[in-house]
Amino acid sequence: MTRAAETAPEPQVVLSARGLGKDFSGFTAVNNVNLDIHHARIHALIGPNGAGKTTVFNLLTKFLPPTRGRITLLGTDITAMKPDAVARMGLVRSFQISAVFPHLTVLENLRVALQRPAGLATQFWRPLSSLRRLDGRADELIEGLGLTPWRDIRAADLSYGRKRVLEIATTLALDPKVLLLDEPMAGMGHEDVHTVAEIIRDVARDRAVLMVEHNLSVVADICHRVTVLQRGEILAEGDYATVAADPRVRTAYMGSEA
Numbered sequence: 001m002t003r004a005a006e007t008a009p010e011p012q013v014v015l016s017a018r019g020l021g022k023d024f025s026g027f028t029a030v031n032n033v034n035l036d037i038h039h040a041r042i043h044a045l046i047g048p049n050g051a052g053k054t055t056v057f058n059l060l061t062k063f064l065p066p067t068r069g070r071i072t073l074l075g076t077d078i079t080a081m082k083p084d085a086v087a088r089m090g091l092v093r094s095f096q097i098s099a100v101f102p103h104l105t106v107l108e109n110l111r112v113a114l115q116r117p118a119g120l121a122t123q124f125w126r127p128l129s130s131l132r133r134l135d136g137r138a139d140e141l142i143e144g145l146g147l148t149p150w151r152d153i154r155a156a157d158l159s160y161g162r163k164r165v166l167e168i169a170t171t172l173a174l175d176p177k178v179l180l181l182d183e184p185m186a187g188m189g190h191e192d193v194h195t196v197a198e199i200i201r202d203v204a205r206d207r208a209v210l211m212v213e214h215n216l217s218v219v220a221d222i223c224h225r226v227t228v229l230q231r232g233e234i235l236a237e238g239d240y241a242t243v244a245a246d247p248r249v250r251t252a253y254m255g256s257e258a
């Protein structure tokens, strides 16, 4: 059993899908997917290439309309809602606001990100007190994510891993209830993987995280629950040890990286 899996009982379900399906011109990319994503838990969506992981992400965040099924966020049926509306309800996908501005410093990037939920960006001028409040929250995020030594460094001059941490920080500026991360470890070196994994563990203490991730040692280390997709359907679900021991999962990954 992984370190993450030892804590019980299961907290509140914040995002769920029932009978979710997507057809592309007659080709079924996702079929009959049922998912429950819990508060304060990290849930991984894994599977071989083409299994349907990105399509499920696009369905959950409403970037794609489902052909079948229902999606519920915090008790509200969001199946027919638009992406910006579900983002405002607290379902935030990393890339939606992950574009950090390279010529702005870490602090300046967070100021920009923090102005969005507050709606301050539309104001021509702002009282000094509101800017100070933003800086206070920006510094909390900077400190919480271990970015203090890089506070006044331009994003362009950060290491790849730190840039990813800054992206996560800008996402957290929206105070999401559910954070969806699409391959957060992609292209990272060993050291950065460790840093970002610890950050994700930390941010999941008071929100749900759903991540697509190919790095299975990270999944084993930080994820409480793992859903394995194959050809658009759920092949197995459980803690990492359970799914990794499942012969069907081993067969699905044969010749892949598992």
Ligand SMILES: Nc1ncnc2c1ncn2[C@@H]1O[C@H](COP(=O)(O)OP(=O)(O)OP(=O)(O)O)[C@@H](O)[C@H]1O
Binding pocket: 024, 027, 029, 047, 048, 049, 050, 051, 052, 053, 054, 055, 056
């Ligand atoms: N817009 C589309 N039109 C037609 N087919 C699509 C479309 N999007 C995805 N597909 C197909 O749906 C299937 C699932 O694709 P998807 O990208 O969701 O898989 P994935 O698990 O994210 O793969 P990978 O790990 O390679 O990113 C694939 O066969 C893909 O070719």
